Amino acid sequence: GDSVTQMEGPVTLSEEAFLTINCTYTATGYPSLFWYVQYPGEGLQLLLKATKADDKGSNKGFEATYRKETTSFHLEKGSVQVSDSAVYFCALSMKTSYDKVIFGPGTSLSVIP
């Protein structure tokens, strides 16, 4: 069945370090891909999305490119800040009778000054 795999956390980085969180997916058909972020004590927020192969989603300095050939959607940021500390979820969406979304397990990121 459809699934999303993310790199295991937690990830700890120093401020201004480069961030990569790996995400790969398995799906029949052509899903849309998303990254969501969850700050402590809050619900998930949509961070960025890509709806077709080779699309690049970007927001708040984060980027991810939809790679169909490697079934991947890795999240990157060039210089992380303490305020980026959160849990990041990769997800895919398939259009069925409803907007079916499958979430990865989440990767916890801590950025230290």
Place this chain on the structure above:
Amino acid sequence: NAGVTQTPKFQVLKTGQSMTLQCAQDMNHNSMYWYRQDPGMGLRLIYYSASEGTTDKGEVPNGYNVSRLNKREFSLRLESAAPSQTSVYFCATSQGYGYTFGSGTRLTVV
């Protein structure tokens, strides 16, 4: 613009008690969802409603019931709470691509 509003934010129940978690959206979205989030388990879909008047089971529906009262409101009911239902519950809406989540209800069953 409130988006998705969940009430209550926190609740402690005794085993066997019942309660209803409320969710309301002002985004005019057709689809609404209830998820639970547990450590190490990620997000699991309990029930969803693709449109007003319809509801369907998700991945973990046992022990729960839902009501899609109108387009705005989607409630989740625990008829007889069990400690295994201790979790954080999230309501979400969508129309097209991407979900909008509420801020969650943290439920503890003792």
